[in-house]
Amino acid sequence: MSYSGGWFVIWGGGGGKRPYRQPCYNPPTMVKLDLHYVEPRLVDLYDIENPRGADTDFYVQLAAELDARTILDLGCGTGLFTRELAMVDGRTVLGVDPASAMLAYARRQPGAEQVRWVEGTSKRLGTPQADLLIMTSHVAQVFLDDAKWDDTLRDIYKALRPGGTLAFESRNPVYEGWKRWNREDSFFRYESPHGLMETWVEVVGVGNGRVHFQGHNIFTATGEKLVVDSKLRFRTQAELTSSLQNAGFTIEHLYGNWDRSPFLPTSPEMIFVARRN
Numbered sequence: 386m387s388y389s390g391g392w393f394v395i396w397g398g399g400g401g402k403r404p405y406r407q408p409c410y411n412p413p414t415m416v417k418l419d420l421h422y423v424e425p426r427l428v429d430l431y432d433i434e435n436p437r438g439a440d441t442d443f444y445v446q447l448a449a450e451l452d453a454r455t456i457l458d459l460g461c462g463t464g465l466f467t468r469e470l471a472m473v474d475g476r477t478v479l480g481v482d483p484a485s486a487m488l489a490y491a492r493r494q495p496g497a498e499q500v501r502w503v504e505g506t507s508k509r510l511g512t513p514q515a516d517l518l519i520m521t522s523h524v525a526q527v528f529l530d531d532a533k534w535d536d537t538l539r540d541i542y543k544a545l546r547p548g549g550t551l552a553f554e555s556r557n558p559v560y561e562g563w564k565r566w567n568r569e570d571s572f573f574r575y576e577s578p579h580g581l582m583e584t585w586v587e588v589v590g591v592g593n594g595r596v597h598f599q600g601h602n603i604f605t606a607t608g609e610k611l612v613v614d615s616k617l618r619f620r621t622q623a624e625l626t627s628s629l630q631n632a633g634f635t636i637e638h639l640y641g642n643w644d645r646s647p648f649l650p651t652s653p654e655m656i657f658v659a660r661r662n
């Protein structure tokens with residue numbers, strides 16, 4: 386599960402303190418970021434909560450089929466996908482993310498030296514004439530503002546070569562997956578470098594194409610609880626299609642799941658594979 390938003394609430398370790406709220410800006414890029422991508426202990430938990438899966442296989446296979454030599458991973462985070470893509474000889478792989486703590490984690494992992502890590506947004510992609518740009522684990526949904534999404538697509542267009550491929554996924558709003566974003570369905574207890582964790586998510590509100598929810602994280606050893614307040618944009622198929630077309634892309638495939646089944650109105654995912662005109 387992926388979160389984004391920018392406000393967080395912290396409860397102290399059982400001391401009965403009142404929660405406080407504060408915005409979470411990443412100083413070098415001034416992008417408002419979710420605490421999950423900023424607080425080093427939560428960053429350490431990210432790969433445990435979001436392990437390698439069928440989505441990784443999908444992107445790895447796509448890169449191989451396209452014989453992509455230059456690959457850009459926008460919103461690369463801890464770099465789980467980025468590092469695997471860079472394991473193929475002869476590839477140049479760039480991982481871009483505005484969250485310095487996520488990149489610091491990525492840089493410490495095995496194989497990190499094969500990737501060029503860049504702190505920033507799509508503005509840092511440049512014009513490398515790349516063969517493939519990916520946005521994995523629902524990065525497309527962190528762009529709450531439609532003007533920012535359109536601007537990001539324009540930057541991606543400039544970064545790809547003519548005929549280059551843009552691939553990403555966004556959750557299908559018709560599927561209403563957030564109906565299972567509750568304590569009962571999402572509760573997860575696991576051992577971590579910070580001791581036994583208990584985590585779950587709860588939806589706070591749904592409206593205007595956005596889902597507002599909170600990620601609860603309890604460090605059971607100390608009783609400390611971090612509540613991360615997040616929002617994601619759920620664009621419709623029509624909205625994503627027109628944004629891609631307006632930015633100069635032709636949609637080649639729209640899949641509904643990681644097994645490449647065709648998109649149906651009720652599919653959980655919208656997995657776009659688009660070609661730069």
Ligand SMILES: C[S@@+](CC[C@H](N)C(=O)[O-])C[C@H]1O[C@@H](n2cnc3c(N)ncnc32)[C@H](O)[C@@H]1O
Binds near residue numbers: 462487506507
């Ligand atoms: C759900 S994580 C996905 C990380 C990684 N792609 C993965 O598959 O594990 C979302 C990532 O988007 C990044 N992000 C947030 N705002 C961004 C922006 N404006 N441009 C690019 N990335 C952004 C976050 O810092 C975070 O690392």
